[in-house]
Amino acid sequence: MLKSPFKIALLLGATIFSHAVANAGELTLFSRDGFDGREMTLRATTPNLVESGFNDRASSMIVRSGRWEVCEHVGFEGRCVVFEQGEYPTLERFNDRISSVREIMPERGHGGGRHHGGRRGMISLFAERGLEGDAKRLRRDADDFAEIDFNDSARSAQVMEGTWQLCSDAGYRGTCRIFAPGRYEDLGRGLRGHVSSARMVDAEGGGGAGGGQRDGDVELFSSSGFSGERLVLREDTRDLTDFGFNDRADALIVHQGEWEFCKHADFGGRCVTFGPGRYERLGPMGNLISSVRRVR
Known part of the structure; x- marks a missing residue:
């Protein structure tokens, strides 16, 4: 038996809707550090959190999907920062200062400007x-x-x-x-x-978008589990203070070679060598690294 055009349209619409929902971004804000207190989940652009009673109240958040821009003033004004998918138990400088939120959608190709072979930046x-x-x-x-x-x-x-x-x-x-x-x-x-x-x-060693290229030989992360802020290094660094990363690394990835990580600038103090691998926690060296150099 043939389905009526109405039923076909209804089924098609439901499929499109479910696909859109599955790919929509989702962000949850919490009124206290550590994902505690009152919470609010957002799935759409919100230019004014005053209307939802959550203005300047967020102290932690979870980005469940998508990439989200949070701003300190309504209408996406003032200082804004983009957060990737992940958990943020404290918002530091944005604590109790978020007034507007929106998902950063992928840009579709269009004329004008340099797009470097289709890559976005x-x-x-x-x-x-x-x-x-x-x-x-x-x-x-x-x-x-x-x-x-x-x-x-x-x-x-x-x-x-x-x-x-x-x-x-x-x-x-x-x-x-x-x-x-x-x-x-x-x-x-x-x-x-x-x-x-x-x-x-182009990232070193890469030749265009995609391709799974790495960004550098060493990656440092400010939080265990490869989260928080990230610093990519390709060469010896005598003082991480120059990059705002002194005594901050608590996880690292070595993509290539063997690297020495030292407690003091100019490769002084206690040093530990890490070869290729992923180091989710740095243990005794956590938040104590001040200089980095390749030894092999």
Whole structure:
């Protein structure tokens, strides 16, 4: 027996709806640290948390799916940071300061701008250390920050998508460094307060989007279990203070080679060598690493 057009349309609509729900992002805010207290789950853009009675009340959160931008003022104004899927038992500088929330949806291809073979990119630059102060968000290359009124202003950054090169001079000249996705609370000597150009680049050893390339030889994480803030290293680092990561690493991944991790700057104090592998917890070296160098 043939189904009626109405039934077919109804079944098709239900399928599309269930697929959309399955792929929608979901974020839960909690009024206390450690996922305690009152909670509110969001699945859609919320430009004003005052209306839900949750303005400036969130102290922890869980991003169950999607990528979410949280902002300190209504209408997505003020300082904003993007959070990936994961658990955040404390919000630190955003504690009791979130007023608007929205999911960052993948961009669809369109004309205009440089997209580097279809890859997307997004970086936020901040005028103060610790992702504070005036901010400038980029989605494409900028070869002269004087044109965007942010020359020699950036002191910290958050890379949400892509791998970016920041340079001290216009035209991608001078001191340049590569920044993979992560939070950089201090751009370090040579770039702190001296960034004049930025562009998307291929990650070292990679040749385009996808492909499972790694970002660097070593990854440091500020929380056990490979969570929290991340710092990617490809070369010897005499003082992690320059990257705002001194005494902060509590987990690490070594992708290649053998690396020595030391308690003091300039490879002083107690040092421990880690070969290729994933180290979910650093035990006695947790939150004590100040310098890193490759030994083999």
